[in-house]
Structure formats: structure tokens, C-alpha cells
Amino acid sequence: MTTTAASEKIGFIGLGLMGHGIAKNIVDKGYGLTFLGRKNRKPAEDLIGRGAKEAATSRDVAAASDIVFICVTGSREVEAIIRGPGGLKEGLKKGSVVVDCSTVALAAELKEIGVDFVDAPLSRTPKEASEGTLDAMVGAPDALFARVKPVIETWAGRIVHIGDTGDGHRMKLLNNFISLGYAAIYSEALALAEKVGISPPRFDSVIRNGRMDCGFYQTFMRWTLEGDRDAHKFTIANAFKDLTYLESMAGAAGIANPLGNATKNSFAGAHATGPAEQFVPMLATYIGKVNGVDLMPSKDGKKQTI
Known part of the structure; x- marks a missing residue:
């Protein structure tokens, strides 16, 4: 899949303390966003009001997106989102990218289906997430980093390319x-x-x-x-x-x-x-x-x- 930054369709899963601020900045700065809602409806309704679309499952988020961001607590949650019933693997297209903002990596498994994996864990607090000034430590090959950087710039004030996939975590x-x-x-x-x-x-x-x-x-x-x-x-x-x-x-x-x-x-x-x-x-x-x-x-x- 060959795309430009302006044409990338973004997916987002994990509207918690940090995630809502990140997702808000992505959609406010011009990217089409599809997100997975949650029981707490306030973040979802806010994003819908900004022009984002809500999906019913992780699979639906993947099917609507070129780059999917995950911002959840840890490995069990990320694994369930990717591997579970209705998960990302069921909807990801070859050439898609998954960007994990938590602290776990599943790069090899996604590579098998032609999907790239970027680790971009965060530093700072929900205040900076809302303001779009988080720190991001990104692990990805150079070409892949260049592809995702414009999207990360919507919510991060400081981006450091640490090295290859896994180094960010x-x-x-x-x-x-x-x-x-x-x-x-x-x-x-x-x-x-x-x-x-x-x-x-x-x-x-x-x-x-x-x-x-x-x-x-x-x-x-x-x-x-x-x-x-x-x-x-x-x-x-x-x-x-x-x-x-x-x-x-x-x-x-x-x-x-x-x-x-x-x-x-x-x-x-x-x-x-x-x-x-x-x-x-x-x-x-x-x-x-x-x-x-x-x-x-x-x-x-x-x-x-x-």
C-alpha cells in the first residue's frame, strides 16, 4: 500500500486518561479517525462531535484504517485487541501499520500478515496528551518512522527516534x-x-x-x-x-x-x-x-x- 501522510486513515483504540487527548489531537489536526468506543461515553461523544467515527469492534477499526494506534494498559490488553475475537488481525490489510503506545510488542506476529509494527510509548501526563505536547520514544525502521511521524506529531511535542522496532519500549x-x-x-x-x-x-x-x-x-x-x-x-x-x-x-x-x-x-x-x-x-x-x-x-x- 502506497500512501501519503495526508491520505492516511487513522484508527484508535484506548480512550483512557492518555488516549482521549491523543485521539482528539489526531482528528483536530486533519486526519480521518475511526475509534473503538468504551463504556465511558464522554470521550466517545467528544470525538464524534469533532468528526470522528465510532466502530463496534477492533476488527472494524482495522478495516477502516491504514494506521491503528493502541493506547491501553499492558500486554494482556494489547494481545486481546490484536488476537482476540473481532480483533485487529481479522481486519488489518497488508501494508497497514499498528502503533503501540503502551509497553508491549508483537512485531513478528503481525509481520507474518504483512502488517508493520511501531512501538511509540509515551512520557508525561494526560494534561500534555490533551495539549498535544507528549514525549514519544519511537522504535521503527527509518522508512516506517518517516511514515508515522506526521501522525505522531499531532499529539507529541517531542519525538525521539530511538532505533528499530522494540527499542521504544x-x-x-x-x-x-x-x-x-x-x-x-x-x-x-x-x-x-x-x-x-x-x-x-x-x-x-x-x-x-x-x-x-x-x-x-x-x-x-x-x-x-x-x-x-x-x-x-x-x-x-x-x-x-x-x-x-x-x-x-x-x-x-x-x-x-x-x-x-x-x-x-x-x-x-x-x-x-x-x-x-x-x-x-x-x-x-x-x-x-x-x-x-x-x-x-x-x-x-x-x-x-x-
Whole structure:
């Protein structure tokens, strides 16, 4: 199939916290979009109002599209979307492309039916997804990258071509290892600080604007300091999942990963105690609790809840 960027028909599956913002930008910037709806009708109705079309099955999305984006939680979901009854494989045409924005790859299986696979995992939050300024780490051969880049540019402000298919996912795991490692360190440091009489605001007054400050620190701290639960909307469940993938990648590479395992264990405890909708900055509250200190923030004079 020979197409130009302007003629590509786009499919989208996964209208979650990140996916709706991505899909919105694709259709707003001129691409015909067919998407798979979900029980939460608000994102679907928004996209329909912008001119997108809704499909009943993943197969129908594939049949209507040249490039299909998947933005779901992890490997089981992606495998079901591609392989399951009414799945993408039943509707994909030879020459189509599947772009996976999560953290899993099925390139070899799709190659057998003449379909290319691109991994383009994301970084940042739903706020940047809506604004079209996400970071994307893309794994694809050069020619395939050139084909999908114009579409990715509709929702990403920073696109890095990491290497061949699979390299984007590997880089995403490394990126999340660093950010989630920061989260585990910040959480333990805040708990220790509180235990020895240094409050979160006093702790922050030293770190903020110093050499140890960074954008991730600032969004992470907005929960503990301000009670802003939406500052960094990446769930603890997804963080734990990515750290288990990192552990598997390290094992396959034959490298010791003690800091990755320690970070994973910090999130494992928070994930096990729930609730499911906890976001990454709330790790500090959990680490505080298991160490006998109260890091639950207040907002407008009232203690928050998770």
C-alpha cells in the first residue's frame, strides 16, 4: 500500500486518561479517525462531535484504517485487541501499520500478515496528551518512522527516534525506572524527614530551585504539599506493572537490577493495599503510613483521602 501522510486513515483504540487527548489531537489536526468506543461515553461523544467515527469492534477499526494506534494498559490488553475475537488481525490489510503506545510488542506476529509494527510509548501526563505536547520514544525502521511521524506529531511535542522496532519500549522502561526511582526516593526521604521533625514544606524549601530540583519533582510534590491529586495522573498499578517489565528485561539481559527491584518493591506494597486509583505521588503517603508518620496532605483546611 502506497500512501501519503495526508491520505492516511487513522484508527484508535484506548480512550483512557492518555488516549482521549491523543485521539482528539489526531482528528483536530486533519486526519480521518475511526475509534473503538468504551463504556465511558464522554470521550466517545467528544470525538464524534469533532468528526470522528465510532466502530463496534477492533476488527472494524482495522478495516477502516491504514494506521491503528493502541493506547491501553499492558500486554494482556494489547494481545486481546490484536488476537482476540473481532480483533485487529481479522481486519488489518497488508501494508497497514499498528502503533503501540503502551509497553508491549508483537512485531513478528503481525509481520507474518504483512502488517508493520511501531512501538511509540509515551512520557508525561494526560494534561500534555490533551495539549498535544507528549514525549514519544519511537522504535521503527527509518522508512516506517518517516511514515508515522506526521501522525505522531499531532499529539507529541517531542519525538525521539530511538532505533528499530522494540527499542521504544525498552527506552520507555528505562525512562520509567528513573522517574519511578525518583518517586521512591522522594517518598522515603519525606517519611524520614517527617520522622525527624522536618515537615514537607521545610523539606521542599531546600530541594526546590536547587540542584536536585526537576520537573518530575515539582509535579510529584504537588500532592503532598497541596493535595492536588491530579498533578501526575499515572497510577501506582501502572507503575508497578512497568517495573515488573523492567525486571524481566534486566533478567533477559543478564544484568543485576537491585535498584529496580527496590523501586518495584516500594510500589508493590502501595499497589497491594490499594485503592486502585492511587497515582504515583501518593506513594509518599503510603511510605509515610508504614513508617508511622502522617504525610496525608490537606487542602482548603481539610485532610485529603486516597
